[in-house]
Amino acid sequence: MTPNYAVRTVAIVTLGFLILPVIIVIPMSFSSASSMSFPPPGLSLRWYSSFFGSSVWVSATITSAVLALISSTLGLLLGSMASYGLCRRRIMQRGIIESNFMAPMILPTIITAVALYIAFAKIGLLGTLIGLVMAHTILLVPYVMVVMNVAFRSFDLRQEQVSWTMGASWYTTMRRVVLPQLGPNLFAAWVFAFVHSFDEVVVTSFIAGTYNTVPKQMFSELILEISPTITAVATLLIAFTVASLAGATLIMKRSVQTV
Amino acid sequence: MATVSHTQTYRRKSWGAVFFILPLLILVVIGFDIPIVTIFNYSISSADGYSLDNFYELVTTPVFAKVALNTLRITVMTTVIVAIAGYILAYWISTLPKTGRMIALALVVLPFWISVLVRTYAWIVVLGNAGIVNKTLQSLGLTAAPISFLYNDLGVTIGMANIQLPLLVLPLYAALIRVDQRHMQAAASLGASKRVIFWRVFFPQTLKAYLAGIMLVTIVSIGFYITPAILGGGRVPMMSNVIETYINTVPRWELASAIAVILLFVTLGLFAIYRRLENRTGDEL
Amino acid sequence: MHRRSFNKMVVAAAVATLAHKVTGANAAVDELRLIEGGGLNGDAIDAAYSKAFTAKTGINVVRESPNPFGKLRALVESKDSSVTLYELGTASLQQAKALGLLEKLDWEKIAPLPMFPEARDDYGMGYQYYSTLMCWRKGEKPLKTWADFFNPKDYPGKRALADDPVYALPAALLAAGVPIGKLFPLDVDLAFQKLEEIKSSVSVWWKAGAQPPQLLRDNEVQYANAYSGRVVGQEGIDFTYNQANLSIGYLTVVKGSPPESVEAAYKFLHETTDPANQLIAAKVLPYSGNSPDFEKLLTAEQLPSFPTTASNKQVQHFSDQAWWLDNAATVQTRWQEFALNR
Known part of the structure; x- marks a missing residue:
């Protein structure tokens, strides 16, 4: 069925509405003006040099990267293990356990933020790196599990069984049979987890203490000191997101072809 | 038989499910479940032991009812916009040729992965009194004075709808392309008009996925925090923002916890409906 | 990962947290934590007071922002002694006093330079005047x-x-x-x-x-x-x-701060009474300091823009x-x- 003129118009307008914020921010980051006007009166790289010249932004970027790296790796490990366990093993109360793992994705983040804020304050985890890593890992695990559940469910159990019958140890089975085939899924899950951690703002703002991440700094700037540096940060974030997702897609595709 | 016995050996000899699940379970119990229980505990505690005083205060103070209504209004407006525009967009994409589909889908997915902060912030630039929309309207002579889009319901709704759209469009698109085209061909060969084919044959087959998507948007909207905080100008408080105020400004954690507990139950209730819809969709396909 | 190594990691993490707490409480103070409003306000504190304080004591000042009142309550309630100084405004200072969230200041130990009497509170150092x-x-x-x-x-x-x-x-x-x-x-x-x-x-x-x-x-x-x-x-x-x-912005000491940190905080508060430091802060953000001598350092052109100069003060x-x-x-x-x- 070909859509009529009205449907097409509404759809295209909606698509434009969807991507408008993204295409507005990029040109503004190259603006020469210090006000937030669009279109920019002239072009310059001053907001990028202001970003890279600011110790606040640079250290926030490093904190974000380190935090996202640790959390996403830990989350990938724990999340895919749990996903494997839930898909492959018999477990009592499986539904409840799985819902428990997914809950941080479903509940409004403000609830998680407030709960962690109050609880972490009591046990001295507020403003610590350990507390931040715990929170981020818990928040990104559901995304890892969504990706890995699909992977494990579509992965043929008999392959493992064959390997086992042939006398391979569990470890060998994992290393030689399961992991090579799931590599792309693991990579995709890790990228999603990393991006998610890198973007997290609500919980981080509550529990980070003196740690400053890029989104936390952006959020406080949006409320405190609005400066066009923020458009440069936003553009860098867009570039980073697009690059990592494109990378993930590419690797997934390539490995699908080789398998 | 052989398979079964192998599976059993495999299961017995492995370290068991506990090994795989326990590490994450420990982390989630310490870092999530206990904190959630803590706010439950706060919500039912008052100066003299356990009581429902906090909930009583929420129910009897008119302003909280107003915030709840406010949250509901913004959620409904956002969901309606997303539901209408989202279906049309998903439908249009499903009719495109392959390359067109890929490009359109990529454009839908891209903002989904870009920081909510960035996307919210952009609306200040677009919708401000000196923003492009107002400048365009004025230079076209359509309006004399700038229209206030920001710092009101409209601004918050626009910002939220923008963020929620991919959440509906992506799963809905997946459902639309699975509809068997032969049904429509059959209807057409029987002489049904385009309109009838769409409403009587096509749309009913996508309804459950559509409702599931709408529920998902509702669930996420009702707990929104960032967008009303930035685009609301302190005038469009939603439940999440009030929780923040009662934690940070007023310090009445008991009351904040009580609001959080209410929001938690509302979300879980909506999610239960969503799961039911989603499972039914799954069964049919 | 083996479960054993996971356990090891948990233990290691716990030990690290404990070690941090223990050293934080007992060892000589090498860092003073301060929660303030954020933005330019923090830049002014850095440039004027933290710099002078660190030069004299060798103690680093770590700033955190913003300073919602609830955070102070969280610090005291959790017996978290990592943050010593907390910036409060007029109403929040009084609220904090009423809830017992602050340490009483020892003005003898602060030994302030001459300052306006109204900026001196039992629980707070009025360090900056703003309109x-x-x-x-x-x-x-x-x-x-x-x-x-x-x-x-x-x-x-x-x-x-x-x-x-x-x-x-x-x-x-x-x-x-x-x-x-x-x-x-x-x-x-x-x-x-x-x-x-x-x-x-x-x-x-x-x-x-x-x-x-x-x-x-x-x-x-x-x-x-x-x-x-x-x-x-x-x-x-x-x-x-x-x-x-x-109004006056106050710096206060969080209830339950260890004595060594309080001593360091007093030295920091002393720096806020020095008109020379106040002038540096005023260059970042044009607010008046608490010293009667502050105005004398201003030029005739600058005078009308500051909150406390005579002609401005009398209409407020x-x-x-x-x-x-x-x-x-x-x-x-x-x-x-x-x-x-x-």
Whole structure:
């Protein structure tokens, strides 16, 4: 069925509405003006040099990267293990356990933020790196599990069984049979987890203490000191997101072809 | 038989499910479940032991009812916009040729992965009194004075709808392309008009996925925090923002916890409906 | 990963946390933590006081922002002694005192240089004077009084007001015709009644000092109240000190701070009484320090833009600390209800 003129118009307008914020921010980051006007009166790289010249932004970027790296790796490990366990093993109360793992994705983040804020304050985890890593890992695990559940469910159990019958140890089975085939899924899950951690703002703002991440700094700037540096940060974030997702897609595709 | 016995050996000899699940379970119990229980505990505690005083205060103070209504209004407006525009967009994409589909889908997915902060912030630039929309309207002579889009319901709704759209469009698109085209061909060969084919044959087959998507948007909207905080100008408080105020400004954690507990139950209730819809969709396909 | 190594990791993490706590509590102080408002405010503290303090003591100052009142309660309630200094405003200082969240200051040990007596509180060092004044976009009809601000008919345009009863209530009462010398005790009912009248013209209730100048520049609002340091000397913005609120920003010591940290905090507070340091802070953000000698360091051109110079000080009003001590909690609650209803 070909859509009529009205449907097409509404759809295209909606698509434009969807991507408008993204295409507005990029040109503004190259603006020469210090006000937030669009279109920019002239072009310059001053907001990028202001970003890279600011110790606040640079250290926030490093904190974000380190935090996202640790959390996403830990989350990938724990999340895919749990996903494997839930898909492959018999477990009592499986539904409840799985819902428990997914809950941080479903509940409004403000609830998680407030709960962690109050609880972490009591046990001295507020403003610590350990507390931040715990929170981020818990928040990104559901995304890892969504990706890995699909992977494990579509992965043929008999392959493992064959390997086992042939006398391979569990470890060998994992290393030689399961992991090579799931590599792309693991990579995709890790990228999603990393991006998610890198973007997290609500919980981080509550529990980070003196740690400053890029989104936390952006959020406080949006409320405190609005400066066009923020458009440069936003553009860098867009570039980073697009690059990592494109990378993930590419690797997934390539490995699908080789398998 | 052989398979079964192998599976059993495999299961017995492995370290068991506990090994795989326990590490994450420990982390989630310490870092999530206990904190959630803590706010439950706060919500039912008052100066003299356990009581429902906090909930009583929420129910009897008119302003909280107003915030709840406010949250509901913004959620409904956002969901309606997303539901209408989202279906049309998903439908249009499903009719495109392959390359067109890929490009359109990529454009839908891209903002989904870009920081909510960035996307919210952009609306200040677009919708401000000196923003492009107002400048365009004025230079076209359509309006004399700038229209206030920001710092009101409209601004918050626009910002939220923008963020929620991919959440509906992506799963809905997946459902639309699975509809068997032969049904429509059959209807057409029987002489049904385009309109009838769409409403009587096509749309009913996508309804459950559509409702599931709408529920998902509702669930996420009702707990929104960032967008009303930035685009609301302190005038469009939603439940999440009030929780923040009662934690940070007023310090009445008991009351904040009580609001959080209410929001938690509302979300879980909506999610239960969503799961039911989603499972039914799954069964049919 | 083996379960054993996971256990190891948990143990290691626990040990690391404990070690951090133990060393934090016992070893010599090598860092002083301070929570303040954020933005330029923090830059001013860094440039003026932290730098001088670190040069003398070798102790690093670590800043954290912003400073919502709830965070102070979280620190005390969790017996978290990592943060020593906490910046508070007029109402929040009194609220904190009432809830017992602060350490009493030992003024002998602080040994301040000469300072204005009103800046000296048993629980807080008044380190900076700032005004909250009326301002507007250049080209709009200039305001003279709060009655003008509350009169959108004759002074058309959108408004932005501070989301804070300390500034909003006196402003509303002045608009209602209460004489500036008879503001306190505040007639809270009358103030809220007056605010109900103006609320439809207020498009933004701002929370951060940087917001009002930005909103004026973007033409989102035409009239606002703002912290003097944010609008004085800003291009395109006019202001008046008439009927403004003159307030003091306080640095306080968090209840339960270890004695070594408190000692360090006293040395830090001492630095805030030095007019030379105050001048450095004023270059970042034009607020007055607590030293009577501060003004002497200003040039004749700079004088009119600072909150405490004679001609400016006499047209403003001070907040009555004693009144706020008794009423801060109830007014805050009522303010939040108003906030949810506007």
